[in-house]
Amino acid sequence: MVVRKGGEVLTRTRATSARRENGLWIVEAEDIDTGKKYSWQARGLVNATGPWVKQFFDDGMHLPSPYGIRLIKGSHIVVPRVHTQKQAYILQNEDKRIVFVIPWMDEFSIIGTTDVEYKGDPKAVKIEESEINYLLNVYNTHFKKQLSRDDIVWTYSGVRPLCDDESDSPQAITRDYTLDIHDENGKAPLLSVFGGKLTTYRKLAEHALEKLTPYYQGIGPAWTKESVLPGGAIEGDRDDYAARLRRPLSVPD
The missing domain is CATH 3.50.50.60 (FAD/NAD(P)-binding domain)
Structure with a gap:
């Protein structure tokens, strides 16, 4: 743009x-x-x-x-797909936070996010054990299909640069x-x-x-x-657009 x-x-x-x-x-x-x-x-x-x-x-x-500025870290875990439906889930936790379970790339689910104050280098941010335990606990409280650390395929983290309003907790900023x-x-x-x-x-x-x-x-x-962002000018509906993309590549439906 x-x-x-x-x-x-x-x-x-x-x-x-x-x-x-x-x-x-x-x-x-x-x-x-x-x-x-x-x-x-x-x-x-x-x-x-x-x-x-x-x-x-x-x-x-x-x-x-x-x-x-207060840096607040948000981490996610990626696991094999935990449900077959297309929708995402919003899980209400006891600490009044919500955690998402989002379908990703057909085969996986993303579970996140956390809310932790971060004091380190933003370039070196990564998930902590306590965050992994937190996300697994929230998920396992709501789903029959239980997950453990062995199910985690990948993790990723980022920091939110929030304006410091001197709130007592990360959630309140x-x-x-x-x-x-x-x-x-x-x-x-x-x-x-x-x-x-x-x-x-x-x-x-x-x-x-x-x-x-x-x-x-x-x-x-x-x-x-x-305005339309680059690559977002899709003519017709999405199914037609996907079919046009597959056609020259001979990708099956």
Whole structure:
């Protein structure tokens, strides 16, 4: 979508520093594979670095962060398919949390997620024994078909970068996002994103543009609600679409 709108995407490229200079941002970056250095000037900067948002304030810009971040880990286990129906299940646990059991790739079920405060490196996140036990216990409480550690095919984990609202427990921290904007004499705005999640990213993006609109002429009204993501323009119903995909590959129904 960015490329369609004329933007450039540089994967595996790390922003190393950013500073204001003469009403502009000077941004330095490095290709983590080749070591190639980049330097850009920009009229504005968006710090949307997820779990590293505060770290980039500290190490990349040497500015005080307006908010703290709490990393909350969510882990999942993948097991052989536990039910034949197409629907997912929502399991209500005694701790007032819910756990999902979701069909995946016909052969498997995903069970998750957990909610655990995380203090480590976001790049090194992984499931803990206590989380495995928690998910197995919640599942086994609700299903006749019981699972054990031996049934686990795979596990995966991620961290949610939540804005620190000083809540006592991970479950109580708001899942909403916070946008902070700061400029220097009306120029070189810095928009920082604290929190947010995949299910609200379009709302977040439109809200971010609303924050930036006073600084730039030509930002039009929101348009993403009616747009189709790349690969999502499916003509006809899904069965017809699947049949068209199978036909040139001679894949049986």
